[in-house]
Amino acid sequence: MAHAFLVKDIAFQAGLSTATVDRVLNGRPGVRQQTEMRVRAAIAELEKQQTGAMSSGRTLAIDIVMETPQRFSDAVRAAFEAETATFFPGVFRCxxxxxxxxxxxxxxxxxxxxxxxxxxxxxxxAPDVGEVVAAVARADAAGIPVVTLVTDLPNSARIAYAGADNRAAGETAAHLIGECLGRGGGKVLVTLSSGRFRGEEEREIGFRRVIRAHYPGIGVTEISEGHGSDAATGTLATAALAADSAINAAYSIGGGNRAVLAAFEAAGRPARVFVAHDLDADNRALLTARRIGFVLHHDLRTDARSAFRAIMSREPSGRRMVGTLLSAVEIITPYNIPAGD
Known part of the structure; x- marks a missing residue:
């Protein structure tokens, strides 16, 4: 079936899984006629949106609101600006x-x-707190679609979440660290920027679940509220390492990785394995220098594209549409760093 759209976009439009859409597009057996019709209708609707957007010359001005360290906001800005140049050029202004x-x-x-x-x-x-959820409800009531990015507000009036499966990412980090530490065991320093963010909480839950189930000889120590800044995170990490000599690995959920590494070095015991999130400029440099072992990365341009699609797909009637637009989590090592990211 000929089309010019990503499988993920078609799946979102059709309300089907990407695997189901892939089966339809590639003519694989075992697909019901009704499902094939839904995929065809979704492609037709995407073509209609594309034609309408490009012919009308209309520009959609959207607002990207984030509480996050600058190293990550810089990466998000670059991703959204790059995507605006290729996603129906001229349609979105951020x-x-x-x-x-x-x-x-x-x-x-x-x-x-x-x-x-x-x-x-x-x-x-944004953090998953009642005041923010209420503000999202006011925006939705005013006909303004809200898409959550990276960390979700599942009990809010947002129309979609665009980002990684955070629980699966935490589980992946636990597997990497558990396999690296092996029978020698030890204790992992888990760093959160703040306990207010559901995405970080989901990563920690996934991490602890796998450690508890499969690596019972490994302990976990958590630090939080460093807000991803080097100064605050470094202070918290230094105190944790001084209080517990068993800590020999790190899972950085909330950033501030240079400071965490410095705390390990100051304590005289480099981390045996260090897993971080997001291939921002800092983590790219640390990975290249082999100061950290793994980065769990998801493509922010995919997230930007998903957000654009969700905003364009809001029905004229204003009916709220709830969706989850997951981007794949990649394990990046010093040997497979994507070029030009």
Missing amino acids: RFHFAEVMKPAELVQLLDRIRLRGTHGIVLK
């Missing part, structure tokens, strides 16, 4: 609102200001 730390009241004030000023959509990375 306005960025980034801060390393925001109080919930400040974040809510920003979301309400965007809602009152007007926007075609909001892409949001």
Whole structure:
């Protein structure tokens, strides 16, 4: 079946899994006629959206709102700006609102200001707290679609989540660390930027589950509320290492990896294995220098594309559509760093 769209986009439009869509597109057996019709209808709708967007000349101005360290917001900005140049060129214009730390009241004030000023959509990375959920509900009631990015607000009025399967990512990190430490065991320092982010919580839950089930000789020590900054995270890591001589590995969920490495070095015991998230500039350099062993990476441009699709797919009636748009998690080592990312 000829098409010009990603399987992921067709699957989202059709409300089917990517595996089912792949079977239909490649003419594999065992697919019901009704399913094939749904895929054809989804492709037709995507073509309609593309034609309409390009012929109307309409520009959709959307707002990207994130509480995150600058190293990650820089990567997100680059991904969204690159995707706007190739995704129906000229259709999307992004306005960025980034801060390393925001109080919930400040974040809510920003979301309400965007809602009152007007926007075609909001892409949001924010803590899962009641005030933010209420602000998302106000945006949805005003007809503004909200897509959560990287960390979800599943009990909110967001129309979709775009990002990795965070629980599976945590499970992957546990497998890597468990296999590396082996029977020698030890203890893993797990770092979170803040316990307020559901995505980080999901990673930790997945990590602890696999460690508990398959690597009972490995302990876990958690630090949190360093907000991904080197100074605060380094202080917390130094204190944890001083308090527990058994710590010999790290799973960095929340960033601040240079500071965590410095804390291990200052303690005189380099981490036997170090797993981090996101192939930002810092982690790329650390991986290249072999100071960390693994980076769990997902393509932010895929997330940007998913967010654009979700915003364009909002039904004219305003009916809220809930979806999950998962991007694949890749295990990056010093030997397979993607070029030019």
